[in-house]
Every structure is written in C-alpha cells, then in structure tokens.
Amino acid sequence: MAPREIGGPRTGAARHSLMPTICFVTYEVHPTTAGGCGVLIHHAAERLLAAGHSVIILIDTSRKNFEQFRDHDRLTFSAPDRIRAYWVPEICKPMPDAGLSAASVFQRKSARFAYALNHVLAREQVDFVEFFEYCGPAYYSLVERLFDPSPAPAPVLGARVHGSIEVLDRHGDGFVADRNQFLLHSLERRALSLAETVLVPSRTYYEHYYRDRYALPETRVVVSSPPNLPFPRVSARPDARGEFTIAFIGRMFHLKGVDQLVHASVMLMKQRPELRFKVDLIGYDAQDGPVGSYKDYLTTLIPQRLRERFVFTGQLTHEEIARRLDHALFAVFPNRVESFCYALHEVYDAGVPVIINDLPAFRDFFTHEKNCLIYDGSTGALLAAMQRLIDQPATRKAIEHPFAVDEAPLGGFYEAPHALRAVISDHSVGEVPRPLVVVLGDDSPLADWPALNALNRQTASGFQTLALVPAAPNGEETLWWLGKPWHVRDATGRPVEPSDLCTTDALAVLRHDDRPDPHWLATCRRALSRRPDLGFTGTWLRRGAAIEPGTIDIAPELYPFEQGERLPRLLVRTSPGLLLGDVLDPSLQSLGVVGLVWAAVARYGRGVLSPKSLIEVRDGPQPSRGKELTGLLLRYGAPFGDRLGLAAALPATHAEPPPPATNPPPAVTVEAKIRYADDLGGRTLAALAWKKLARRLTGRTPH
Secondary structure (H helix, E strand, O other): OOOOEOOOOEOHHHOOOOOOEEEEEEOOOOOOOOOHHHHHHHHHHHHHHHOOOEEEEEEOOOHHHHHHHHHOHHHHOOOHHHEEEEEHHHHOOOOOOOOHHHOOHHHHHHHHHHHHHHHHHOOEOOOEEEEEOOOOOOHHHHHHHHHOOOOOOOOEEEEEOOOOHHHHHHHOOOOOOOHHHHHHHHHHHHHHHHOOEEEEOOHHHHHHHHOOOOOOOHHHEEEOOOOOOOOOOOOOOOOOOOEEEEEEEOOEOHHHOHHHHHHHHHHHHHHOOOOEEEEEEEOOEOOOEOOEOHHHHHHHOOOHHHHHHEEEEEOOOHHHHHHHHOOEEEEEEOOOOOOOOHHHHHHHHHOOOEEEEOOHHHHOOOOEOOOEEEEOOOHHHHHHHHHHHHHOHHHHHHOOOOOOOOOOOOOOHHHOHHHHHHHHOOOOOOOOOOEEEEEEOOOOOHHHOHHHHHHHOOOOOOOEEEEEEEOOOOOOOOEEEOOEEEEEEEOOOOEEOHHHOEOOOEEEEEEOOOEEOOOHHHHHHHHHHHOOOOOEEEEEEEEOOEEEOOOOOOOHHHHHHHOEOOOOOOEEEOOOOOEHHHOOOHHHHHHHHHHHHHHHHHHOOOOEEEEEEEEEOOOOOEOOOHHHHHHHHHHHOHHHHHHHHHHHHOOOOOOOOOOOOOOOOOOOOHHHHHHHHHHOHHHHHHHHHHHHHHHHHHOOOOO
C-alpha cells in the first residue's frame, strides 16, 4: 500500500499558488493532539493558508490521530484544499533497519524523519521545511544534505525553538539519568548547529538561553513569535469583595511553577480569611511528581481544611477556559522556564490581569505595571503581587489588555525563505581538502592488507596513502605514533623517512584490516568541504553482520569512555605542513587519534557522520589506560566544559554485549548503577581527571 497523503502529489507545474510551500515536521498538530508545538503549527498553518501559502504536515503519530486529522480536523482550516499531510509510520514501512535498532531512540526518530522527508520532497515542491528543535529530529536530514553528491536541494531546512529538553532539564531537576538522555541533549545541539536557519520566539529568549549555550550566530537566527488565533474576551469582571477565582493554566508539573502558586495561595487563605476565592488549576496532570501524579503531590501541600478551595479541572477546551475566566480576578503564571507560553498570551488577550514570573521569554512582550505585574521568582513576592491585585482595582483595570503585545506574529520570513540561504550557508562544494591516509599495519606483506587494496579502489583522487609497519631496532628512521615505533612505507612499499612527511588538509588513520567502501573517502571529503566549521567527517561502521551507529559526531566527549583506544575511522581536518610526527600528541600514546579529534573540535567545530555504514572493521572497543585517559581529559577536555563531567558521571556503557546471565538479574536502581560505575577503575580515573580539569578551569572542585 502506498504511503498515505491527502489529495495526491502536486508537482511544481500544478501548484495553485505562487506563494512558498511550507512543510512542518511534527509529532503534534492541534486540535488532533495535545501539546504547544501542535498549537503553534495549527495557528501558523492557518495564517499561512490565509496568506495564500500551501502547507504540508509530515507527522509521526498514531494511525488514529492521523486519520482524525486527515478526515476531520484538516477540514476545519480555512483552505483545506491547500493543506496536505503525510504519515511517517507508513512512509517508513520499507525503510531498511541499517543498524538503527542499535542506535539511540532519538537517532532512530531523526533517521525516520529524514527518510520520510525525502519521500515528501520527491513528490512535492517545498520551499521551507520547519522542524521542532527539541529532541533534534532535524539532525540526519541536515547531515544527509552535507554528504549528498547532488546540488543543493530546493527547500531551506530550519528549526523552530520551542524549548530544548536540555534547557528544560537545566532548569528542572538537573538530572541526566542515562546515556540516552545525554545523547538527546547532544542531538539537539548538533541539529541547531547545522540548521540553515533557527526561528526563535523572541530575541531576549534567544540571547538568554541559546546564543551562548548553543553558539548560535545572529546571521542564522530569525525572530518569529508564535501566532495566536482570536481568543474570546471575558464577558464579566468579578470583584474582590465577592466570590472570585485565581486562575492557573498549564500542565501540572515542576517547570510550570504551579507548586509555588499553591504555596502562595495557602498563605493568602490563612492571612486573609475574609476573602472568598478559589484557585482554578486548569491543565492536564503529569506523572513526574514525587508521588507519581503531580496533582497528588500538589494536594499534599494544602491543609485538609483548604483543599476544597483548589479546583483541578483537568484539560479544558478554549470555550470551557473562556467561561471559567469570567470568574477570574486575575491569572498567575509562575513558570520556572518558558519559551513563549501560549496560555499567558491567550489569557492576556481575553482581558484578564496577569501576574508573571520574571522570565526572559516574557520580557519582549510584557512590562511591569504597564500590562502585567512581574515578580522576582520568590513565593513571598508572588504573594505580595496577588495581594496587590486583590486590594487595588485600579491596578487590575490598568493592566487588562491595554495594548496588543505582538502585532506581527511569525514575521515575514515565510514569504521568501530562500532569501536567507546566501547569508546562512552555502552548500556549493568549495575547495576539496587534500587527504592523507595512514594505515597501521602488522608484519604481513602490504599486498595482503585489505585497507590498502580498498584504498586503491577509492573513487576519490588526489590523496596520499602511507603504511606504517612495526619497527625493528635498526638504522632506519622511526616514527613514534600511538605509543609504538613504526617504519613508514609508501603505497608501493618503498621506505619513507618520517622527517620528510608533513600533514595535508585532512588526515584519516585506519587499521590494515579495515575495508572502506570505494565511496568512503569521497563521501567524507565532500562533507568536509561544504562547511569550514566541521572538525571531522565519517560514516557509521560495520563489524561482521552488525552495523554500529556512531555517536562521536553527536557526543565526542563520550568516545573515550565507550570506545577507549579504538581508532575512530574519521577524516579529521588538519593544518597542512605539520611534521607527521607532531600531529599526534605523544603523551596520549594509544589515545593520540582521539586527542587529534578533540583538538579539531576545539579549533574548527564538531563533525558529522553519515548514517550509511561505508567501512567494515574487525576490532571492537578497547579499554583506555588510566594515564592516557587522564592526560586526554586534562589536555584536551576544556572545550567540552560541564558536559565532560556529565559524561564521566554517567553509568558505565559498553558497546560489547554483556555475557548471558545464568539467573534473571535483580532490578537495578539508578543509584545502584551509579555506585557500580564508581567502582570501575576507568570511570573512577575519569572522575578524578574531571575534578582536576575543573580545578584547572575554575579553581575549585565540582560538587
């Protein structure tokens, strides 16, 4: 059965509009599914359709949700004939596994989106593709573009900031539980770094959370605030002398700060027993509280005698919320972190006074005592603001929607998305790096080395090959590399003196038994030539029948902990003219190539791996020795900052499968995993090295 889409493919010749076609890649779309991302896509699509655009929704959701959108919710848009949808699960049915089952769940999701997007682009003329940034779904679509031998495809690939999981975690519990969560943060960072444009909800939010943390230059950033649809104005205004409510709208969980509102409301009820009010807590319950349900946790904060005055309504429709706001004296948004907050803007548009926490996401829209009250994040300050709005009707009246806060949502970016390509990135092939390929061998004849035979079949040209053979103590000049002595041979087997050898633009180090695909070097070189901020390129590996998904492009700081001394098989950017003996740090010995990769990341930027397995290897992970590992961390770890500390603290991860257990293992808690990891020699050494590195950088030991 062919992948389902609405209305059949449309080619460029059959387009009904001269306006650009916009494709949204998503898990959500309002009103079919819950979530703020889906609300934004609904509102943006409605505005774009009204302006004459065509819209495509590429959605990964359940069959039930897709059919609901296709058959019912799509028809509620103003121009349903110009909004089309493709369903990721059905498109991806014929997608080969190609090692994805061994990859992290977020790598798999990103690869599926890339496969599905290619399907859409083969059938549609698309001008701009908008991904959400959290979880990094755009990553492999962006990576494939760099490795693609064809000219630059038509659509601009962008990411819209909704609030990355890393930002939320940093302002939430601050707990990175496992490798998957660490890789999730890493994937978000890499996708943002490669995106051709990044849409942010406000300049202040970008400057506070994204500019420095993600090294996002302003040339790739477009301020595009989320659009609202008309929200019904309140029809009545209560009086503090009678019955009224205080409203909160948002998910019941820690980041929304609803627990602070509960604390402040309990204090208000105790201090002002004459007030006749209830607290409306509107929104669905999360299951991440200390006792499971966050609603149940909030209930424990309320004395039994006051609990009936807190009304947990659950999720409500806009119409139901509007009716409840008629009774709200004001609304409170105590969010601890936020990117935009649709609920705040809708309540403000309804004409209800609002009290808000002092967050960067709000500062470009709201001003203290002009159209809201802002408090400093403390419970006492929130209580004081609530008392002020209760006691000062003139203040309430003054901030009841005195003016519109965003008269040009979305901005004009969608009218001409291609205009930014020349500023953001140029995907035309520039100067092709001249690679030097060094093959580490054994005592067997060079003619028997699979790597040299494979290099002779490479489609790339203009590269130099050197073979290193184990050195015997004789009169021939010796090259000390990776803690071992070598003699150098050219591709024909003739001796070459190391002091005559210098680096070129890029270096690859292979083992003699590696088997790179004929296109491996050309593929790596092509991607390296397209962005000067790439420190290295490579592809996934294949060992026997198993494909090994790589993560060194996503999280190079994990590599020595998971792969140890294993050669990473990359094409690493190098400065030409360096003596070959100097290109690897001799103090790192067996980790010299990893040190070279880390140094390239520091100097040029992180790298990319194609998810195609274009090189076959025979070796697996090899544990690092303590001396080399601590040297690597101390000498080259500074650019990774706190992420290196997180990597060292993660529960131990091994690429090799564990031996089969004779009895079912007992359940292992996270705490037990961490204790186990701390007992491992390599992990302990890494933790000690991290402490030394932290003292070197900050003058103190991390806690």
